[in-house]
Amino acid sequence: MEDNHIIKLYFDRSESAISETANKYGRYCYSISYNILHNHEDAEECVNDTYIKAWESIPPNRPSSLSAYLGKITRYLSLNKYEKYTAQKRGLGQVQAVLDELENFIPTFSSTEQKIDDMALVETLNGFLASLPVETRKIFMRRYWYFSSIKEIAKDYGISQSKVKMTLLRARNELKRHLEKEGVML
Structure with a gap:
């Protein structure tokens, strides 16, 4: 599905927006998160949180590049989780x-x-x-x-x-x- 159609689903508040996002960008977001966290469960959690953040922020935001928008959210969430790890002396290197x-x-x-x-x-x-x-x-x-x-x-x-x-x-x-x-x- 094209990005503009996925964004329209968000604007229509259709729950299928999240499943379409997951189908198209799930592995991409997971890759970003896993490269930061090196933990499958935490990476999956950050990806799921990415979908929630996208749901909460589209609308009013209308990203010109959905992949970059989702990547930025995933990266932010993963770095925050990583920061919590390092604060707990569980850094991953x-x-x-x-x-x-x-x-x-x-x-x-x-x-x-x-x-x-x-x-x-x-x-x-x-x-x-x-x-x-x-x-x-x-x-x-x-x-x-x-x-x-x-x-x-x-x-x-x-x-x-x-x-x-x-x-x-x-x-x-x-x-x-x-x-x-x-x-x-x-």
Whole structure:
């Protein structure tokens, strides 16, 4: 079913909106959540919570990209659950590794709010992503948005793990230069 038809089902308050969403985007959302949590039950719970959040927020929202909208909700819910794990000393490693890699390049949320408007940072990051070659952008997004492991990225793109690591290192260094050029305080 096309996204605009699914969104119409939400606007019509049809319960089939959730089942159609699950049919089309269930595995996508599960993949995002599982890459963050590495726990099947928790990933499934976050996916189900994604459907509830979508039901509550559509309408009034009318997402231009349903997949991105659902992915963002799933990612947010999964990161919140992950944060609860780490607060309980039950961290799972992969997410923390990804966050550690970016720690020196992206300002913390509190300093971002103090130093620049969130929208300006989003524009700066989008500009950086747009400047990357397509393959580099895909690898960067897989690692830092979808929290995919180096091994998964290498396998999916048919390249060596060392090439993935080097691509990410160069992209992070380029990100640092880009942020400094844009006046973002690191």
